[in-house]
């Protein structure tokens with residue numbers, strides 16, 4: 742069936758498993774609606790591949806509404822593709838034109854090894870968050886009502902902004918050094934700004950940064966590409982805050 746949709750050439754990274762060498766392969770999809778999301782376009786390709794008896798392309802996804810951080814494609818050389826402030830699942834095909842060739846690769850970083858095709862292992866992020874540990878909550882019976890703890894509007898807003906990080910890894914994939922500083926900066930900041938986060942603050946930042954280094958992420962050289970490609974607009978200020986928290990923790 743031919744319609745008014747776009748006909749596209751897709752160059753996609755295929756890799757059987759973590760051990761195999763991968764390569765780009767070319768596919769064609771036709772009659773793609775501009776209203777489709779990028780992942781819906783990938784679904785069309787996969788249905789086509791299955792119908793032809795080929796193996797579908799593996800890619801990560803879950804919520805498909807920009808909140809889980811699972812989708813992770815590097816599209817035409819940009820994490821989450823050409824649009825700003827959106828994840829791959831929120832990227833619309835209207836960002837592309839009929840006849841385009843689209844390059845689709847996994848997020849690349851030594852600390853994010855490819856598992857299969859476009860799926861990478863981002864468990865390093867989970868280990869960093871685990872290293873951050875817990876926050877102490879007084880449950881002894883004289884628990885303070887959270888609403889009775891004064892927090893300035895500014896601190897609350899900044900903490901909330903930091904907490905919008907969905908752990909997608911676009912910052913790492915974008916950074917020429919594969920640095921995870923924007924992610925870790927956000928995770929440190931969301932607690933550092935709130936009174937509830939103070940008790941373990943020093944250990945938290947030290948342990949998270951140590952785990953980040955252990956996982957093999959690179960250093961931050963203040964290029965700022967991560968901030969531009971981050972689908973949640975996480976600010977570089979969070980990296981500065983993390984560095985300040987680390988200095989504070991090391992002189993304690």
Ligand code: SF4
Nearest residue numbers: 906907909910912971
């Ligand atoms: S800082 Fe932004 S790009 Fe990095 S993991 Fe969080 S949401 Fe994704």
Ligand code: FES
Nearest residue numbers: 803805810812830
């Ligand atoms: S699938 Fe959940 S953020 Fe894209």
